[in-house]
Amino acid sequence: MSTSREHFSSKIGFILAAAGSAVGIGNLVGFPVAATKNGGGAFLLIYAFFVAFICLPIMLAEMGLGRRTQHSPYSAYAELGQNTKRWRIAGWLATITPFMIAVFYMVITVWIFGYLFQTLAGNLDAIAQPTYFGEFVNDYSFIAYLVAVTVIINFILVGGVRKGIERASKILMPTLFLMLILLVIFVLTLDNAMAGVKFYLIPDFSKITGSVINGALAQAFFSLSLGMGILITYGSYFRRNDDIVNSGKLVAITDTAVAFTAGLMTLPAIFAIYPETNPESLSDSSVSMIFSFFPQIFMQLSNTVGYGFASVAASVFFLLAFVAAITSLVSIIEVPTSSFMEKRNVSRSKALLVMGIAITILTLLAATSFGLLPWVSNVVTYAGIDKSLFDIIVDVFYDTILPLNGLLICLFVRYRWKRENFTAELSKGNSNYPNTFLHKYVNFAIGTFIPVILAIVFINTVAAKFFGVALL
Ligand code: PHE
Secondary structure, rough: OOOOOOOOOOOOHHHHHHHHHOOOOHHHHHHHHHHHHOOOOHHHHHHHHHHHHHHHHHHHHHHHHHHHOOOOOOHHHHHHOOOOOOHHHHHHHHHHHHHHHHHHHHHHHHHHHHHHHHHHHHOOOHOOOOOOOHHEEEEOOHHHHHHHHHHHHHHHHHHHHHHHHHHHHHHHHHHHHHHHHHHHHHOOOOOHHHHHHHHHHHOOOOOOOOHHHHHHHHHHHHHHHOOOHHHHHHHOOOOOOHHHHHHHHHHHHHHHHHHHHHHEEEEEEEOOOOOOOOOOOOOOOOHEEEEEEEEHHHHHHHHHHHHHHHHHHHHOOOOOHHHHHHHHHHHHHHHHHHHHHHHHHOOOOHHHHHHHHHHHHHHHHHHHHOOOOHHHHEEEEEEEEEEHHHHHHHHHHHHHHOOOOOOHHHHHHHHHHOOHHHHHHHHOOOOOOHHHHHHHHHHHHOHHHHHHHHHHHHHHHHHHHHHHOOOO
């Protein structure tokens, strides 16, 4: 099947699709809570600094590599890396990482779908019970929700780049923005909401430690969908004369703006309902915030606005989270799917079938990691902690390999592709790029301190996660 490669029909199509990938569950809860716990405005400043000065150059490198080669990560690295083993490994890592992260993200998306279903069915009171989540994750109803989510994702992906990914993003992203704004307006009108805004925005530099800085970088990196081969793949669907540089900037700005705005929903909601909350006591885990804490907040809210209205607000919240998660999942599953299509010369629907089966099986295994199946619930012990299959996927791929993939693309641009060729690619569609400060900065940073910082993050994570040694 050697049809010519499909492309996004417009720059805005690409931007919405890439922003759809970037805006995910991390933006809605993980980012606002991390900011509030770790110095409020001070964290926001550091985060914005990382987005602009570390993440944007990597983003441009990924998009540039994709567009230059018109291939998905594996073949992109193989082609420009002249098929040397070292770069084939980088390409392989950029293909397997999204596959594994898709599994862990799929588990969470399926849970969100389950909660959405329950709130729509009028069961807010049930999901707000403290014991509900523990029972829910060990319930076989998971399978029904998994089937539904798989059908939705396949429905989008089988349409291909324009009729699938681009079209879905054009509908879903504006819907997401609208729901977010409606929720922010609603939450800000509650009594006491301003206490949350204060904790979120007032800077406290005394909270900034090495591990907070590391956390901010990891959050920014994940939030922009870097290191997962996604922007290489989407870059390969970008037309030759489209402007990568400005599109990349717009994607970064959109993602950061959504994360920031979500803080104006998440924190005020918490403090309006529980004014006595100590920010330090908020959970680091987005999972426990979304599935345990938030249902309780909505249930408490029914004392003020009534059960019906609180249920509607909860449904909008879970729908928002679901839309954010689906557009991210679509982008991440597209990476192994398109690699498979390319490598095996098979049709999109065949590739999707194979990926769908593989991801479903692994998702089922990962989802049974919470006690249902003992052998996946406790696979190994490292750094003194028993780990389930789900934990291993998060530790290895999300925490450890993501920054490694970022490091590899920097080294690739510096030593193999060469920075002048990278610049030439970014200049297509933006002929003024070589004269800009951004160009000088990107070429300098990507060849010097960005890989050093990522190497430090990588070593620190390996030491902390697998050996229990805190370096930073
Ligand atoms: N950027 C997403 C988020 O913030 C992360 C992600 C992207 C996860 C793509 C999976 C796939 O949640």
